[in-house]
Amino acid sequence: MFFAIKNLNVFYGVIHALKDITINVEEGEIVTLIGSNGAGKTSTLRAISSLVKIKSGEIIFKDKNITGSRAADIVKMGISHVPEGRRIFPDMTVAENLSMGAYLRKDKAGIKQDLEMIFDRFPILKQREKQLGGTLSGGEQQMLTMGRALMSKPKLMLLDEPSMGLSPIYVQQIFSIIKDINKTGTTILLVEQNANMALHLAQRAYILETGNIVKSGKAQELLNSDDVRNAYLGGK
Amino acid sequence: MELFIQQIINGISIGSIYALIALGYTMVYGIIKLINFAHGDILMIGAYVGLYCVLLFKLPLIPSIIIAMILCALLGVVTEKVAYRPLRNAPRIAVLITAIGVSFLLEYIMVYFFKANSRTYPTDFFSFGSANIAGITIPIDKMVVAGITIALMILVQIIIKKTKLGKSIRAVSSDRDAAQLMGISVDRAISFTFIIGSALAGVAGVMYGAMFTINPLMGIQPGIKAFVAAVFGGIGSIPGAILGGLLLGIIETLVSAYFSSSIKDAVAFAILIIILVVRPSGLLGKNVKEKV
Numbered sequence: 001m002f003f004a005i006k007n008l009n010v011f012y013g014v015i016h017a018l019k020d021i022t023i024n025v026e027e028g029e030i031v032t033l034i035g036s037n038g039a040g041k042t043s044t045l046r047a048i049s050s051l052v053k054i055k056s057g058e059i060i061f062k063d064k065n066i067t068g069s070r071a072a073d074i075v076k077m078g079i080s081h082v083p084e085g086r087r088i089f090p091d092m093t094v095a096e097n098l099s100m101g102a103y104l105r106k107d108k109a110g111i112k113q114d115l116e117m118i119f120d121r122f123p124i125l126k127q128r129e130k131q132l133g134g135t136l137s138g139g140e141q142q143m144l145t146m147g148r149a150l151m152s153k154p155k156l157m158l159l160d161e162p163s164m165g166l167s168p169i170y171v172q173q174i175f176s177i178i179k180d181i182n183k184t185g186t187t188i189l190l191v192e193q194n195a196n197m198a199l200h201l202a203q204r205a206y207i208l209e210t211g212n213i214v215k216s217g218k219a220q221e222l223l224n225s226d227d228v229r230n231a232y233l234g235g236k
Numbered sequence: 237m238e239l240f241i242q243q244i245i246n247g248i249s250i251g252s253i254y255a256l257i258a259l260g261y262t263m264v265y266g267i268i269k270l271i272n273f274a275h276g277d278i279l280m281i282g283a284y285v286g287l288y289c290v291l292l293f294k295l296p297l298i299p300s301i302i303i304a305m306i307l308c309a310l311l312g313v314v315t316e317k318v319a320y321r322p323l324r325n326a327p328r329i330a331v332l333i334t335a336i337g338v339s340f341l342l343e344y345i346m347v348y349f350f351k352a353n354s355r356t357y358p359t360d361f362f363s364f365g366s367a368n369i370a371g372i373t374i375p376i377d378k379m380v381v382a383g384i385t386i387a388l389m390i391l392v393q394i395i396i397k398k399t400k401l402g403k404s405i406r407a408v409s410s411d412r413d414a415a416q417l418m419g420i421s422v423d424r425a426i427s428f429t430f431i432i433g434s435a436l437a438g439v440a441g442v443m444y445g446a447m448f449t450i451n452p453l454m455g456i457q458p459g460i461k462a463f464v465a466a467v468f469g470g471i472g473s474i475p476g477a478i479l480g481g482l483l484l485g486i487i488e489t490l491v492s493a494y495f496s497s498s499i500k501d502a503v504a505f506a507i508l509i510i511i512l513v514v515r516p517s518g519l520l521g522k523n524v525k526e527k528v
């Protein structure tokens with residue numbers, strides 16, 4: 001089994017944010033987790049990355065039970081998380097931000113090579129190499145945070161609303177980059193509110209509502225389902 | 237003119253000590269948002285360590301400083317582990333009160349074991365005579381203080397800017413969650429911050445102790461001044477702490493030279509208040525609103 005969450009429960013005090021959710025992701029897939037604001041999408045990704053405590057449940061990665069591992073070990077195992085709201089380091093330069101993504105790596109030559117690869121994929125970051133992260137536009141920051149996540153050479157990439165607050169041109173660009181990243185061998189778990197775009201990109205999808213998985217299946221089928229169209233795609 | 241230049245050098249020398257202490261305040265604040273009230277007491281412990289290096293082992297200045305650095309770093313990191321780390325997710329006021337508690341604890345443990353009376357280093361520990369540069373007599377000990385602190389400040393800047401350790405401290409200070417997602421251990425970054433800050437306080441303690449007298453409560457005054465210097469420069473900003481410390485030292489030295497030494501603190505603090513009214517985030521602090 002490549003990646004799975006089994007019967008995961010997360011609480012914030014008395015708030016039961018994730019209720020027994022189960023998700024699995026096969027190697028090479030793009031799977032999307034969609035749902036409206038406050039549904040628990042971010043909590044799911046934060047639980048995977050060990051940024052929030054899990055009450056019960058299991059997280060499996062490459063046949064290993066990784067529940068309760070430290071955040072750093074999860075990165076080391078090959079899970080990289082692009083957080084909601086980008087969260088770049090504003091006082092570090094673009095180059096420094098990218099190097100932070102390789103924090104746990106020791107292979108200098110490989111890091112250099114990957115940096116070139118990222119500059120190829122995001123030419124704008126090459127142009128802005130010496131600029132402080134905080135001076136970048138929203139779309140550029142999104143590229144930076146994705147580039148930073150790629151610097152750890154992830155097998156599985158968690159993306160939390162990468163299209164949030166971006167202009168349509170950037171959204172298109174970001175989605176096509178996600179597709180590219182997936183083609184070069186990185187499995188993707190994509191959280192989105194932009195259900196339409198996400199369902200067109202992903203092979204499979206899960207729909208989260210107030211902490212419950214209410215629907216799951218092939219993205220194409222969900223796109224054609226009337227319920228989903230009414231609830232998440234604005235009717236039509 | 238000669239007096240003015242001498243006073244500027246005096247100001248830089250005391251100011252650079254404030255700056256060393258302020259660095260610890262500002263770095264700890266930057267990473268855990270705590271005003272570490274026990275920081276001045278680490279300086280006091282450093283002064284005692286230096287004193288006993290001289291009294292028991294007849295060590296000269298530099299080796300005494302190095303031993304004080306090591307022991308203070310150890311004390312700082314242990315304090316963080318024992319007193320502050322268990323409160324990592326507690327309200328900030330709880331941690332602040334704990335820091336005040338740690339401060340009293342260190343002070344009165346020292347009163348108990350080493351008595352409250354003031355002591356001095358042997359006079360030959362820190363006397364280097366004076367030099368004559370371009371017709372101006374300059375005490376060498378002041379230059380030694382400024383030289384040591386400037387070297388340490390450059391070292392800290394290099395650590396923070398260039399090393400992986402420094403980058404981990406910057407990352408955790410800027411965004412703890414994002415830093416964890418890079419694989420950085422928050423605990424380790426915080427420990428290293430306390431190590432660096434406390435080691436610098438140790439150095440400051442030996443030099444401050446050698447310039448003045450030492451007793452278990454000696455850390456309070458330079459501690460408060462360095463705290464003010466850190467706020468003045470912009471709390472959380474490393475260059476701010478250095479600038480704030482130096483300016484505070486120079487201002488209070490000039491005021492006591494040209495007006496009166498009894499009013500120096502009042503004038504220095506009045507200037508600081510005015511600057512903070514105009515620029516609440518301090519000279520080099522960022523004008524960002526507190527995250528809620």
Ligand SMILES: Nc1ncnc2c1ncn2[C@@H]1O[C@H](COP(=O)(O)OP(=O)(O)O)[C@@H](O)[C@H]1O
Binds near residue numbers: 015035037039040
């Ligand atoms: N740190 C927190 N403390 C308390 N409640 C939280 C916290 N983070 C999220 N929640 C709550 O958990 C629920 C799920 O939030 P979240 O995972 O951020 O949803 P989404 O990402 O789908 O918008 C919401 O009701 C939210 O208010």
Ligand SMILES: [Mg+2]
Binds near residue numbers: 038041042043084
């Ligand atoms: Mg969210």
